[in-house]
Amino acid sequence: MVVFRSAALHSCVLLALVALFFVLPAYHVGAFSRIMVLAIYAIGYNLLFGYTGLLSLGHAMFFAAGMYGFGLSMNFGGLTVLPAFAVGVTAAGLLSVAVGFLALRTIGVAFMIVTLMFAQTFYLVILYFGEYTRGDEGFIIQQAQRSIAGIDLTTETARYFTAFILFAICFLAMARLVQSPFGKRLVAIRENEERARMLGYDVGRLKLAALVVSGLFSGVAGAAYAMLFGYVGASFAAVHYSIFPLLWVLLGGAGTTVGPLIGVIFMFYLIDVSSSFTNAYMLVAGIALVLLTLFAPQGIAGTLRKRAVSWLP
Amino acid sequence: MDFGPHLMLASIEGAVISAILVLTAMGLSIVFGVMRVVNVAHGEFFMLGAVFAWAVSTMIGGHAAFGFVAALLIVPVLVGCIASGVDQLILKRIDYDVDRTIVATIGILYIVQQSTLMLYGPEARPVEPPFNTRLALPWFEFGADGFQMIWPWGLSVTTYKLFVIFAAISVLGVLWFVLTRTKIGLIMRATQQDREMAQAFGVPVNRVYSWVFGLGAGLAALGAVLVVPIQQAHYLMGGDPLLLAFIVVIIGGLGSLPGTVIAAVLIGMSDGIISVFFSPTLAKIIATFLVAMVLVFRPQGLMGRVAA
C-alpha cells in the first residue's frame, strides 16, 4: 500500500513537470529547467543532511567539481559533452571520497567547520588558477559545442527535457535508495548513531557511502548546469552555494523525497520576485532561514507528513 | 628597500592585523566558551561596527577626533545591544541547540548583510583617522663605515596604527581583569562550567547569555571601529574577519581565552608577513586548508573542553 502510494506520488510529480512544459510561458519554462537541475543538487544534499543527519556547509565544492570538471575538460581537453559529463561527475565523486575520509573523522560543529573550510580552500584554488578558470568572472562554453548526437541542447525544449530526464533519474533513484535497507540504515545513524553501531552496522562506512552518493548527485547537478546553461564560474563554488541546498532542503522538508524539489521551487521564485525589487535579494534567504529554524524546522513536506499524510516518503 | 626593513614593515602590518583580530576572535571565543554556540554572524557584527562608525563620525562632523571618539564609545554598545536583541528574539527560542543555532546565525548573517546593502549601499566609505602623523623608522646596518643607523625610504608607521595596537592591548587588559577578578567574570565562568548548576545557584542564565552574546558582538564592533580609518567600511567586509576569527579560535582551542590571544597574534603576524611576500590567495589557501586539517586530526586536543 505504502509502496504503491509512494510510486503514485513520484509519478504524479514527474507527470506534472512534463505538463508544466506545455502550459508555462517561455520564461517559466527556462526557470523550471534551472529548478530541476538545482533540485538534483538539493536531492543529493538531502541524503546527507536529511537522512543521515550530517550537516555539511561545503557542498558547493562538489557542485563546482562537477561544473569545472565538465567545463574545463571541454574547453581545454577538447572533450565532447558526454565524456566531459563523466569527467565532471567523476571529479565530484573523487573529491567526496577524499573529503569524506578526512571530514568524517569529526562530528557535529567540527564537521560543519571542516566542510566549510575544505569548500573555501576549493573556492580559493579556483581563484588562484584564474588563468584557466577565469576566476569570479567565469567562462562560457560555446553554444556550438553543447550538443549530444546532433541534438542541440541549447534550445528551450531540449534543455527542458534534458534537465527533466536527469532530474527524473535522480529523483526516482533517490526515492528507491532511501527506502532500501541502506537508506534505513542511514536514518538509523541520524536517529541514534551509537545504537546503530551497537547493532553491528559499520557506521563509518555507511556515512562515507552517504557522503559520496551525495557528492555524486551534486556533481551531476554541477555538470548539468554547465552543460545546459553554458556558464562556469567561481560564484558556484562560493559559500552561498553551500548554504543554498541547506536552505532548500530545510524549506522543502529534510528527509523527504519531494522536499528538495518543493524547496527549490519556493526559494527560486522568492528570490526571483524579490530581486526585481532590490539587489539585496539574499535578504529573503536570510529571513527564510531564521523563520524556518524558529517555526518550521521540518519544512513544508515534513510538516505535511506530521499533520496529514503520515505515509509521505 | 632591502629584505630587513621590508620584513620590519611587514611585522608592523602584522601587529596591526593581530590587534584587530584579537578583539574579533576574542568575541567569538567568549560566545563559544560560555554559550557553546557557534556564531556564524560574528563577521556581520564586525561589519555593522564599521558602518556605524562611519555613520556616527559623519553625523558628528567637526574635527575627525570628535567623530572617532564618539564612534568608539557609542558603536560597540549599540552593536552589542542589537546582538543581545537577536539573542533574545531568536537564539533563546531555539534553546541554543547547536545545529539550529548555526542555521539561524547563517540567516542572521544574510539579514544583517543584505539590510546594510539596502540602507547603506554598495559603496566603500572611509572614516578619517583622528590623528595620522607618519613616523619614519630607523634601520641599523653594518656597512663599510661600521655600524650605522639609516632611514630607508618608505619604512614608516603612522601614529594611528600604533594607537590601534596600544588600544587592543588595553582592551585585552580590561577584559582580562573583568573575567578573572570581578563578579561578572565569576558568573560567566560558572555559567560556562555548568549551565544547570549555575541556574540552580541563582545565576540568571538567560540574561548572562544575552550579555555574553552582546559582549562578543561588541568586541567585534570595537575592532571594526579601530579598523575603519585604515580600511573602508563596506557591506561585504565581514567575511574575512569571520574566517580569520574562526581560524584563530580553532587553533587556540575553542573557548580558551589565552589560546585565542596567542593564536590571534600568531595568525595576524603571519598573515601580515605572508601577504607582503606572497600572493594573498595562496596564503589563504594554505591557511584554510591547514586549519581544516588541524580540526580533522586533533579535534579533541585543540578544541579543548568541547567534548565535556
Add this chain to the structure above:
Amino acid sequence: MAAVSILETKGLTKIYGGLQANTDINFSLRRNAITALIGPNGAGKSTFVGMVSGRTKPTNGSVFFEGQDISRLPAHKRIQLGMAYTFQITSIFPGLTVEDNVALAAGRKLAHDKTAHAQKTAAVLDKIGLGDRADQVASDLSYGHQRVLEIAMGLAQDPKLFILDEPTQGLAEGEVDAFVTLMRTMAKETTILLIEHNMRVVTETADHVAVLDQGRLLASGTVDEIHANAAVQAAYLGTTANA
C-alpha cells in the same frame, strides 16, 4: 574449551587517568546459561562490559569470543560475530516506529531476504508483546515499553551472547516480573550476561554469579556459592541483599 565457555577475558585492565576502573580481570562465561555480574556502584561493571563489547578501549589485556581474539576488533565487528548489547540508559531510535526499530535490528542479517526479514520482525514483536504497538513512534512509548523494545532489538539479532546492562533499572514491580519470565525463555536460545542491581532478579534468573568489587573480580560461582562466600557478604550482599 570453546564448548564450555563462550567468552573469556585475560588480564583485562582499564585505567582512567590513574584510577584503576578494572584490574586484571580473568573471566570466563559459560555457554547457554545466565550469568549475572553484580557489584556495588562504581565496582567497574559497566567498564567491564564496555571493554567486552568494544565500546571502551582496554588499557591492557585481551578478550576472546568463541576462542577468537577480538581485542582489536571495533564494536560493530564484535556485534557482527554474534554479540548483542542493551544500554544501561535506554538507547533506541526515538523518531522511528517500534516496527522499524526492530526491523533495523533484524535487518543486518536479513535485509537481503524481504520475507524472512518481515517474519522475523513480526515474530520478535509478538514474543515481546509489542505487536499491537508496531506502528507507534518509539519516543511515544512509556519508559517500561522502551526498555522492552530495546530488549526486542537485541533478540531480533539472534545473538549468541546477549549483554544486558541493568535492564530492570527504573521498571515497576510488575514489569520486573514480566522481565524475569522473558529472561527464562531467552535463556533457552542464547547465553546471557546480565548486569543487575536487583538481587531478586539475580536469584530468580541467574545460573551463575560473578562479583566485581573495586575493579577486581572478587568471586564467581552458583548463586548459592556466592551467598555463602564471606568475602562477598562483607563487600556487597550484607548491605543490600536483605533490603
